Amino acid sequence: GAVVSQHPSRVICKSGTSVKIECRSLDFQATTMFWYRQFPKQSLMLMATSNEGSKATYEQGVEKDKFLINHASLTLSTLTVTSAHPEDSSFYICSARDTENYGYTFGSGTRLTVV
Amino acid sequence: KQEVTQIPAALSVPEGENLVLNCSFTDSAIYNLQWFRQDPGKGLTSLLLIQSSQREQTSGRLNASLDKSSGRSTLYIAASQPGDSATYLCAVSSGGYQKVTFGTGTKLQVIP
Numbered sequence: 001g002a003v004v005s006q007h008p009s010r011v012i013c014k015s016g017t018s019v020k021i022e023c024r025s026l027d028f029q030a031t032t033m034f035w036y037r038q039f040p041k042q043s044l045m046l047m048a049t050s051n052e053g054s055k056a057t058y059e060q061g062v063e064k065d066k067f068l069i070n071h072a073s074l075t076l077s078t079l080t081v082t083s084a085h086p087e088d089s090s091f092y093i094c095s096a097r098d099t100e101n102y103g104y105t106f107g108s109g110t111r112l113t114v115v
Numbered sequence: 116k117q118e119v120t121q122i123p124a125a126l127s128v129p130e131g132e133n134l135v136l137n138c139s140f141t142d143s144a145i146y147n148l149q150w151f152r153q154d155p156g157k158g159l160t161s162l163l164l165i166q167s168s169q170r171e172q173t174s175g176r177l178n179a180s181l182d183k184s185s186g187r188s189t190l191y192i193a194a195s196q197p198g199d200s201a202t203y204l205c206a207v208s209s210g211g212y213q214k215v216t217f218g219t220g221t222k223l224q225v226i227p
Contacts, residue, residue, distance in 0.1 A: 006158070034215065036217075042219075043204060043217045043218060043219050043220050044159075044204070044217045045217075046214065046215065046216075049214070091156075093158055093159065095159075095215070097213065103147065103149055103161060103164035104149060104161070104206065104208070104215055105161065106151070106158050106159040106160075106161070107158055108157065108158035109156075109157065109158040111156065
């Protein structure tokens with residue numbers, strides 16, 4: 001079945017630095033990938049829709065200059081948290097749609113801690 | 116705007132019991148509905164995918180049903196095991212880009 005690989009699984013960074021998270025579709029091409037954020041004991045909130053070769057579509061309230069998304073190829077999307085602050089600490093998960101059955105496959109998530 | 120609700124928020128059952136998790140959504144114009152499992156601190160594992168034209172899907176001890184007209188889906192787990200303990204999320208795909216909206220989740224604990 002479709003597999004989405006997400007790296008790193010865990011990262012700790014200092015305030016003010018930037019962190020890049022990668023999301024790869026391993027055995028299928030994904031023209032569209034999605035980035036979610038999950039706060040403790042809450043469900044997933046869609047942050048943005050990443051489209052290959054074009055600009056990402058951000059959900060209301062998500063700062064596009066803070067959360068930079070690049071989808072340069074059909075198998076890779078990246079999320080860069082710029083000038084990270086402690087309030088950016090969260091669990092970030094990407095997903096891609098399997099074009100065969102249109103179900104969604106999720107990465108294993110990235111636990112970001114900003115100190 | 117699609118809204119997805121899951122009831123109950125938490126459930127604790129003894130091992131071996133059959134159980135039902137509920138998911139309701141407000142906009143019935145969906146592409147599909149997917150049930151996921153999430154273990155603490157982990158990503159999501161897809162359990163069952165039901166297309167809008169389907170009524171149910173089965174995988175092992177799991178059975179998911181879909182009633183689009185009433186905006187409801189249920190996940191039935193037969194003969195529950197301690198390894199089934201996790202948070203179960205339903206997700207509905209609808210609207211532009213087939214955007215996925217997640218439910219609030221049901222945290223299941225199966226007691227040995």
